[in-house]
Amino acid sequence: MRLLQRLASIVRWITGRDQAERDLDDEMQAFVEMAAADKMRAGLAAAEARRMAVLELGGVEQAKERVRTGRHGAWLDTVGRDVAYALRTGARTPAFSGVVVATLALGIGATTAVFTIVNGILLRPLPYRDPGRLVMLFYGHHGRVSPWFSPPNVRDYVGPSQAFTEAAAVAPVTVNLTGGGEPERLQGARVSWNYFNVLGAAMALGRPFAESDAQGDGLAVVLSDGLWRRRFGGRPDVVNSTTTLDGRTMTIVGVASRALRFPATAEFWQPLIFTSRELADAARGAQWVQVVARVKDTVSPGQATTALQTMADRLAAAFPDSEKDATLLVTPLHERIVGDIRPTLATLFGAVVLVLLVACANVANLLLVRGQARSREMAMRAALGASRARLIAQSLTESLVLGGVGGAVGAAIAVVTVRAVARLGPASIPRVADLSVDLPVLAFGLAITLATSIACGLMPALAATSGSSRRVVAPSSRGAVGAAGTRARRVLVISELAGAAMLLVAAGLLVRSYVLLQQVEPGFDPQGVTTFTLSLPAARYGDPDRPRTLVSALLSRLQAEPGVASAAVAMGLPFSSDLNTIAGFRHEGEREPDSASMPTASLRVVSPDYFRMMTIPVRQGRPFDSRDTATSPEVVLINEQAARRFFPARDPIGQQIRIGAELVSGGRSGPKTIVGLVGDVKYGGLDEDTPAEIYLPYEQQPVDAFTVAVRTAGDRRVSIASLRHAVAGLDPLLPLANVTGLPGLVDASLAGRRFTTLVILAFAGIAVVLALIGVYGLLAYLVDQRRSEIGLRLAIGAAPADVVWMFVREGATLTVVGLTAGLAGALAAGRLLASLLFAVTPADPATLVGVVLALAGAAACATYVPARRAAGVDPNEALKTE
């Protein structure tokens, strides 16, 4: 009731404010008149009586002010007036307000955008049921830790474990989708039937797999939301209809919810059924499935690791050949998905916070200048009875209004940026497509807007109101005003320079890394090479002669195309998405090495022309040629890295090895003779070490999925249509996938790094510009403030150069202190950056010197221009203004 009454009176006060003001005015007037009348009756003259009455009232305005501030809801009124005042002053100085709003919008927008990315990728839980309990298993063996397991190990390690409520195996697969349009190659995953239960992911339509789906041929499929919309038109009646994958008719049992993106590239899921061969003890070396599991509520990941390790030790005793020294690790699924991107995002976030701080310092600086310009106004208000708290509140309101506008513009910037990143961001960033502005992001944006406004506004507000009201009486306040303000401005400018220096060092290191990386020779010439991938469905290409026939026919067709210089097929083309098969091998004739020291190498299967097509040099021996057929003695080539590592003291040519993996089901697995040594090539990225590689001839290992690469002569190009035509001429149901150029693939491997580098570079650019504005602004202000002193010095004979020097020294001090602090900060933050660098250390002298020279030079310019103006001061005029 009381509350309602209060609210009503607040409303009345606001709505009927003019009336209330008039009433108050009249009432005061009446009071004065009545008091004066009394005094006149007591014998005073009219004028004197009135003066006394006003005096008694304690100043009409102050009394009214006290009434106003004493009322309920008065604060609302005050805020309203302050906001209106802030808007008015803001509109009166559009240039100033524009600069402040733009700076804040940039800072807040960039920070919010980066936070959205950090939130969406690192902070937001995975969109599955109780995602904190989802883990991925890792298998450590031969000194390597990998997520890949062999089916018997999944059965023996994971199955009996008490640590998990459920576990599922996942194996990536690519299939050809035919029927209902162009044939298309799809990436998907074969998964245990309980996979969707393990993740706890909802279905958009239909049902998840049931145990019955994992029996017999397993002809059931669950579509991803993306595939369903793209290929099936988003029709709800796809459930229980059929589709053809790799020539097999599969029943669509369900469509997964949009949120399910695991594995990241999967567009469909089909049941994973292990054959008895795959589950045999002999197959423990073939590791090709991943394991995702749900940890019991009562078990921590550490305890799960311990439980699994006990199991591993038992297996090591049972199968010492393959499982000796095997270790098992359990990692949260979220960590597995985002772990790699974490340093990049941490760096970006650190950088953007620096940008925001520099922007804040810059705005605080601008507000300080304005505060100093308005110190008379402040003093006047103080004299008229405004308390200091009141003045500070008003100053803060002004910066909050500026910050609010800046924050609103910044939010728009953030939304646009995040949309662009979600659409165009490098595919190497996990979860990037799901980025969106959500509640935590909005809260964050609001919080930093408030924090920024207060951080910017508080120091100027304190500085502007620090003087007493006496100041207003002093005729010239120029020299006396704001010594505290100037000190504050120095500190701010130094902080800006330090922040800019840190960002510039980071940007410099990243740019240097990028430039060095681009100079890395991949070991082949990517220019003019067009690639696409083919995957031969087992239904029609089960007989190994079929792939051989297709490949040789395809290569001769392609070579006959006009403009084509050479053509080859490869499983394991550098920078491609081909399967990177890593296998152990042993030297023929030597006794079986113990498993811990078993050498491993990456396997590549290539056609004879591959090395010529890629311009990979043959260092010793011979490349593959027509002698190497399906029935001729088995041969391999190795790269220099393999020769260095495995044949350090002897000539590898003529040596024989056996490989512990089966590339083609039932394919040749005899001893293989090394007939040649070829040059090293980069494989996964220019920043990675070249792996040891073993090349096998396609004729002897006719794998069913590979990349076709075509080199054109000179600057001629080969049309995609002609490639398609060549393939369709041999098998019209075979889709071409990933049609692209090798230069594009190499370039794509740099995309993530380029993205980070450009963003940090942009941040550094913004910070440097802001810092230079800060230096320039401060020096210009100091020159202006000390005009009369300069005039005096010049009048009594100081050389203009001395005056210039006076200010240059000031600027140089700021620069030296700022740069020193910045470099110290950069070195301290170097550890964060180290993982993103290539071939440079965080303390790279060239970069540090370069940054110092560049920033010092720029700061010198920003100093010199105002200092130069000091020398141009006319002594007469300067002294007269005093």
Added chain:
Amino acid sequence: MDKLDIPQGTLDLMILTILAREPLHGYGISQRLAVLSREQFQVNPGSLFPSLYRLEQDGQLKAEWRPTENNRRAKYYRLTAAGRRQLERHRERWDRASFAVTSVLEGA
């Protein structure tokens, strides 16, 4: 002679008491207060008016513009029913407090 400061929190009580007898305008209240306190208290209008406005907002006073005996227009305040209740409560508490204080002073 020095005037006394009005003790914290008693201004409202005195205003309500004065207005309980008859409606008055601001100047009248300040005069009445001076007379009734035997010139010991003189309320500063800078304190009086904020109190009046607050009491009015709280619904304890009601104000209306009326001509004075000298044919001026002035804003007269009068007690509402709520104001009367508040006065009783206030008065009772004051009596107890002042009795308590006196007891302490005399008993010491």
